[in-house]
Amino acid sequence: MIVTTVSVFVDKRHIDDFIRATVENHQNSIAEPGNLRFDVLQSLENPAEFTLYEAYISDEAAAAHKDTAHYRAWRDMVAPWMTKPREGLAHKVIAPADSSRW
């Protein structure tokens, strides 16, 4: 399993646009065969800061996400709304270690 946390800072004028596009990406991403979670979070302290929590069963499944039409459409749509490049950090899962608990 692999979890990527993605940090995104959005222009305040496009917060609603970003949420709309990212919820659609969430819906499509959780339907991918190797996806375990695709959570979309908004910082309480700064409503322009978002975190995506993307859990996949394998490195291959995580890589396959970036080849999907919905990922590419999302990436191109939201890029102009970001105030800086998004940052992704990849993680190994320590717990829960059982993939059925994801």
Next chain:
Amino acid sequence: MIVTTVSVFVDKRHIDDFIRATVENHQNSIAEPGNLRFDVLQSLENPAEFTLYEAYISDEAAAAHKDTAHYRAWRDMVAPWMTKPREGLAHKVIAPADSSRW
């Protein structure tokens, strides 16, 4: 729902100790009535960097976590192993919006 992401940097000599203590905290935390998830992740780039992903059904449930004996025991045990103070960020959940999907 509320999700807190906690970033922890651990002295390399105590990585195994930290994992052991935090897996125990994970087991106890997921048994709390208001807990939705309590994931423990290790950065692929830096094995001394950990992220906790703590999802609770309400602010009250998240606050109650800090009153548990297992949280207090974990906090006191791991504090001397950290190379800097841990940082927690609280988030509103955008998706999945349905708590049954957590």
